[in-house]
Amino acid sequence: MLKNKRWTFIIGLLAGMGMAVVAVVTLPRLQPHTFYGTVLQSPDKAPDFELDTASGTVSLEDFRGKIVLLYFGYTFCPDICPATLAEISKAITSLGKKADEIQLMMISVDPGRDTPEMLRDYVTHFHPSFLGATGTEEEIAQVATMYGIFFEKHEGTEATGYLVDHTATVMVIDQEGHLKLVFPFGAPAQEIADDLAFLLK
């Protein structure tokens, strides 16, 4: 009788420990970090490309192991681009040392005017690690299409020259090359930083 009880206790204990392990594994997954950006679970890798920067040709694959933020903009951009780049810069700076594991790349939607050097001078003004990339009109159109970016030239004032309307989302590509998050225009630095910090864990 006593032996029986002891076995019951041991089995109960083992079962309890087993359940505890399951709970420890499951619980954090049940309560996921609430992303500000829209999460994608695409099984495919994000579309790759080869574009020119001031320091040579880059492709998305060059940054495997890092989180890549893709933004489409242009150096003559009067308002939207500086606002977004400033927020991202703030978010990245707030992550401290982990900022090294994040690479922002702005792809020009104005390849007619933007040169790699102009793009470098423009983006590094926001954060020294930022990259600016451009290519031929065709290459840019292809990349933009694949990332759901619409862009179109329209008349500006005499001072600004023409302007380019463009989708202002920020795409986050994870360390393995999957498109993971999309931030809408106007995402605050704190929210961006929280999401990135979670992805870097």
Added chain:
Amino acid sequence: MSILPDEGGSFSHLTKHCDMKKGLLYALYALIGLVVVAALAFKIFQPVQVVPRIRLAPGFSLIDQDGQRLTNEDLRGGFVLYNFTYTRCPAPCGNLNQTMQEIQSRLDEAQLGDISMDFVTISFDPDYDSPTVLKGYADGLGADTSQWKFATTPDETLLKAIIGGGFEAYYNQKDDGTFAFDPKFVLVDGWGIIRGEYRYQTQVPDTERILRHIRVLAEEVRNSQGSASLAYEAAHYFLCYTP
């Protein structure tokens, strides 16, 4: 009331202590069990079902049947069902349009509420399918072009990137001018994310499945606010996908 232990009092105190320990242990088991059961129940019963967020839909600027510009940004905020065809397509192609028409006529089943829904047929034959031809085609189908647009772009490289690359719908012009193509429907949400891809099947029409997915998507958009969003994110996480 005496604070002195009665006969055998110390012994009863001991068992009481034991009982409490046991009770605590049981409570712990019960708590852990409850969490495990809840997790399993979520996975098995799937209180919330979702359609997957597959990938980004392509960006585009096309010309529609009225010669107006139609971009992905114009369609942002509402759902869009796309298909791909060409107006010179011989007989069996008509079935694709029938599916588009049937979904439109039964759209109230999807319970969209105040979410808008557009239908876009993109032609991969811009050489022939000018806006005028597309307009005639729409009229022939009796399409309400405020809801169902027909569009294409003369830039064939870009068109290939949009349809072939972005929507992953294969097409290729044969020597006789006809096209070999992938009869496909693509459902895109208000954020520009592809949520469903349907290969047209001649035996079982996709209408039911597409309507069901539109309804599930509308439910998600309506309900996934505040704490309920956790349930929806969990559903995405556990891949609780609607069949």
